[in-house]
Amino acid sequence: MTDAELDHWLAEQWPRAYRTACLVLRDRHGAQDAVQEAFLRVWRFRDTIPAEAGRQGWLYRVVVNACVSRIRSERSRTGQNTSDVLLALRKDEQPGPEKQAQDSALTGDVLAALADLPEPLRVPLVLRFYAGLSEQEIAVAIERRPGTVKSRLHDARNRLSADPRLLAWVTPMEASS
Amino acid sequence: MTLLQDEDLARMLDETAETYEVPAYPPARGRSGTTRRPAQRKWRPALGVAAAAVVVSFLVAAVSQGGGGASEATSAGASSPSSAASRSDAPESGGAGADFQTESGQLPLVGAAAPSSAPNPADQGRVVKTGTVALIAKSGAVTPTLDSVGRVAREQGGSVFATQTQESGDTPSGTITVRVPVAQFDALVSAVRGLAEVRSVQTSGREVTAEYADLETRIASATAARNRLTTILGAAVSVAEVLAVQQQIDQTSATVDQLTGQLKVLKDQSDLSTLTVAVTETGDPAITRAQGRSGFGAAFRDAVDGFSSGLQSLVAASGRALLVLLCLAALGLVAAGVWKVGRRRLV
Numbered sequence: 001m002t003d004a005e006l007d008h009w010l011a012e013q014w015p016r017a018y019r020t021a022c023l024v025l026r027d028r029h030g031a032q033d034a035v036q037e038a039f040l041r042v043w044r045f046r047d048t049i050p051a052e053a054g055r056q057g058w059l060y061r062v063v064v065n066a067c068v069s070r071i072r073s074e075r076s077r078t079g080q081n082t083s084d085v086l087l088a089l090r091k092d093e094q095p096g097p098e099k100q101a102q103d104s105a106l107t108g109d110v111l112a113a114l115a116d117l118p119e120p121l122r123v124p125l126v127l128r129f130y131a132g133l134s135e136q137e138i139a140v141a142i143e144r145r146p147g148t149v150k151s152r153l154h155d156a157r158n159r160l161s162a163d164p165r166l167l168a169w170v171t172p173m174e175a176s177s
Numbered sequence: 178m179t180l181l182q183d184e185d186l187a188r189m190l191d192e193t194a195e196t197y198e199v200p201a202y203p204p205a206r207g208r209s210g211t212t213r214r215p216a217q218r219k220w221r222p223a224l225g226v227a228a229a230a231v232v233v234s235f236l237v238a239a240v241s242q243g244g245g246g247a248s249e250a251t252s253a254g255a256s257s258p259s260s261a262a263s264r265s266d267a268p269e270s271g272g273a274g275a276d277f278q279t280e281s282g283q284l285p286l287v288g289a290a291a292p293s294s295a296p297n298p299a300d301q302g303r304v305v306k307t308g309t310v311a312l313i314a315k316s317g318a319v320t321p322t323l324d325s326v327g328r329v330a331r332e333q334g335g336s337v338f339a340t341q342t343q344e345s346g347d348t349p350s351g352t353i354t355v356r357v358p359v360a361q362f363d364a365l366v367s368a369v370r371g372l373a374e375v376r377s378v379q380t381s382g383r384e385v386t387a388e389y390a391d392l393e394t395r396i397a398s399a400t401a402a403r404n405r406l407t408t409i410l411g412a413a414v415s416v417a418e419v420l421a422v423q424q425q426i427d428q429t430s431a432t433v434d435q436l437t438g439q440l441k442v443l444k445d446q447s448d449l450s451t452l453t454v455a456v457t458e459t460g461d462p463a464i465t466r467a468q469g470r471s472g473f474g475a476a477f478r479d480a481v482d483g484f485s486s487g488l489q490s491l492v493a494a495s496g497r498a499l500l501v502l503l504c505l506a507a508l509g510l511v512a513a514g515v516w517k518v519g520r521r522r523l524v
Contacts, residue, residue: 007415014202019194028197040423043416110193129183130190161180169189 057140330355
C-alpha cells in the first residue's frame, strides 16, 4: 500500500472511527484526540499493516487501544473508576437546553445505557453494531478469542435488553415477539 | 425477556452516532494549539507530501546549521565574535531557502524577523568566577568565623548557598559556600581573608561572553524555526505532512529547551560567583603537623616517623622476598634432581 493509498484509506475510515470512539468514550474531544493519535500511530507503523482481510480489525485495534489508554489515564488521574469517568465525561457533554430539545431522546437513552455497560462489553458492542466489524475482526481489535467476543456480545445484548430505557424504542411488533 | 435484535441495536447506535458531527480529516494539530484544515482546501496528497518533504528537509538543514538563511541575514549586523564566527562557518545555503515558496505563495523562511543575535550590553563581559579559601580559626571560633563569612557575603549583596559543620574529636571544622555578584567577588575574597589566618586561597575566572552570546543566537534561530514549522503545520493537508512536521517541531523544541537550560545555567554562574570557605581550628592535628615543626622535638618525631615507616617498608617487602626465596629453592631442587639423574646416566 502506497502512502497515497494509505492516506486515502484512512480518510475513508475517519468518520466511522471517530464516531466509534465517540460511542466508546462519549466525549467528542477525547474521541478526536484518540482517533487522531491512533491514525498517526497507524501511519508511523504503516509497514506492519496487515493484508486486506485483517486491515479493518487491525485499525480498530489501534483505535480501541487509544480509547482504552485514554480512559485509563483519565481514571488514574482522577482516581475514579471507568464508569465514573465515563459518567463524568458524559456530564461534560451535556448540551444546552436548546440543543437538548433538538436532540432525539433516543440518543440520550442509548448513551445512558452505554454508560452503564462496562468497557469490556461496550467496546465489542459498538464495534459490532456500529462499526460493522465481524466477530473475527472484533477479536483482532480487542485481542481476544472469537469465543470471548461472542460471549461478550451476548452479555451486552442481554444487559441492554433488560434496560427499560431502550425497550421503549423497540418497535411494538418486535417487542411482542 | 425481550431480546434486542441486531437491527434495533444497529439503528440505535447509528442514530446516536449521527449526533456526533465528524470533524474534518485530517485534523492538523500544533503543539501550541489546535489548528484545523481550511474547508476549501482540496485533497492533494502527492503534492502535499512532496512539499512537506522539501520544507522539512530545508528546515532541518537550516536548524542544524545554526539558523540557516534567516539567522544569517540577521547576524550580518551582529558585532559579537561568536556571531561573526557562526556567520563565517555557515555554508552559502541561503539561496535554497530564498527560492522556496509554500503553497500559499508565502516566503516563510526569507525575511522572517529572527531576534537580533547581538549580545545585550548587560551580557557583555560575562565571567564565571569561583574560589576556595581555607582559614584557620582560633580555638572555639569555627562557628563565629563561618557566621562572619555569611555576614560578609550578605554585605556584598550575596547570600549563603550551603553550610556544613563537623566535629571530629575536639577539633570542629566547617565549610560555607556563599554566592555574591561577580563584581563583588574580589571584595568578598579580601574581606574573608581578614577574618582569620589564611591557610590557602584559590580563585579562578572564565570568560563566557562569547559562549553566552552564541547560546542566545542559537536559541533565537531554533525558536524562529519552530515558529515557522508551526505555521507550516497549520497548512498541512495530510497525515504524512502532519507527522513529518510534528516530528520536526518536537526535535526543534527539544533543542530550544536544551539550549535554554544551558543558557540559564551559564547566566546563573556568571551572575553570581561562588566562594567556598573551609574553616578549621588551630588545634586540628592535620594543621598542627603541618605547622611549626622545628627544634629537637620535631627532629625526634621525624626520626621516629622515619624508623616506623622504614620498618613498615621492610615488613611489606619481606613478603616478596620470601616468595623469591621459595622460587629459587624450588628451582634449586629441580636443578639438583636433574644433575643427579644426568650424573647416573653418565656413570
